[in-house]
Amino acid sequence: MTIHKRHELKTIVITSFGANGSAMVASLRDDHRFSVMSHFQSLGEAYSPTEETPPDIAICTQSITAAAEFPMYQALIELLGVRLVTVPDQIDAAGIARLLGMKAAEPRKPAPPETRTTGLDPQKIIAIGSSTGGIEALKQVLSRFPSNCPATVIVQHIRPEFLDGVVSRLDGICPAKVIAADHRMDLEPGLVQFAPGLPQHLEVDPKLRRTRLRAGPPVSGHQPSVDVLFQSLIPIASDVIGVLLTGMGRDGATGLGALRRAGAWTIAQDAETSTIYGMPRVADQEGAVCDVVPLNHIAAAAMRAAKRQRETLR
Structure with missing residues (x-):
């Protein structure tokens, strides 16, 4: 399956438990080239959502591919025509983009200016x-x-x-x-x-x-x-x-x-x-x-x- 140029790739991410997976998902959400539809920490959780709303790509960490149910999930991905990307457990959005052959991300727009309002009740x-x-x-x-x-x-x-x-x-x-x-x-x-x-x-x-x-x-x-x-x-x-x-x-x-x-x-x-x-x-x-x-x-x-x-x- 060829990845076409588009503003965002609809993405499902399946990672093992732990901080590494959370950090990877956070970096994908911060990268405007990806739209993280869902993040799962088991293949069982991911199966039905993937089938109901197929993404452009499904990203699986290497530790997840060792699970016994992975061949079944892989067969579903192939049937749906979704691209499966296997990545190291420790990788960020830039590394995943390079694996996909994508160009470097354009700089994000500046964050909203810091604005504060005085006198707000912290209990509200x-x-x-x-x-x-x-x-x-x-x-x-x-x-x-x-x-x-x-x-x-x-x-x-x-x-x-x-x-x-x-x-x-x-x-x-x-x-x-x-x-x-x-x-x-x-x-x-x-x-x-x-x-x-x-x-x-x-x-x-x-x-x-x-x-x-x-x-x-x-x-x-x-x-x-x-x-x-x-x-x-x-x-x-x-x-x-x-x-x-x-x-x-x-x-x-x-x-x-x-x-x-x-x-x-x-x-x-x-x-x-x-x-x-x-x-x-x-x-x-x-x-x-x-x-x-x-x-x-x-x-x-x-x-x-x-x-x-x-x-x-x-």
Whole structure:
């Protein structure tokens, strides 16, 4: 199979456990020539995702090729017409690119400038829900976040295979750090955690202030669901800024209303700037919203809520 010139190669990576594999995947995600669709640490985990959404290339470390199930995975790769690349356990994206015969990477665009906002309450948490049109909306919102923004958690309705690329792009434009959330990750200022591309709900443990991934049926038609995220934050609502962006349907409207009644400050995108004025419209009609804001003002509104006393906002 010939690797054609293109902006990004859709990539699945299968590595053994350990820091070397994590470092390799991190370097691939930082290289704009690759789009890491998924990273697995066993061939068994990788088999079904590879078959369901074939990548351009599958990268396997040499230690993985020694596994008994490797010939079966190799047969699948050949059947799908996917290029299999076997690499040393210790290698980075530049080394993999050389194995593929790719030219040296062009310099990446400069990172977003370091911006900080004074007076932010370190206990505040921003929770954002979005759906149709949400990726572009999140780009505008997160690009205006300061590097020391309140801990932020996001549920965006998205197909799982697009997750890594979206998180990478958002991280590239947001002064804060944007990552895919995992189970039991601490909420920290300057860290934006995105619901992973899994059939699981993203919640916040209100006592430990950590993310929590939970299996369960769809709620409001979605898994993960914005309503589930918002509902999990009700015990600490006074520290929460809930934000509902563009999207079809009503996911998030019920949870946003519950948050507001419990003491949270709530914000919804306005009709004029929404791609689909569904979720924020329902929330506003049901009295769930403290403030209806144009898209380009949402980041500033959230930061004001994170630094002022609630009495000055209402």
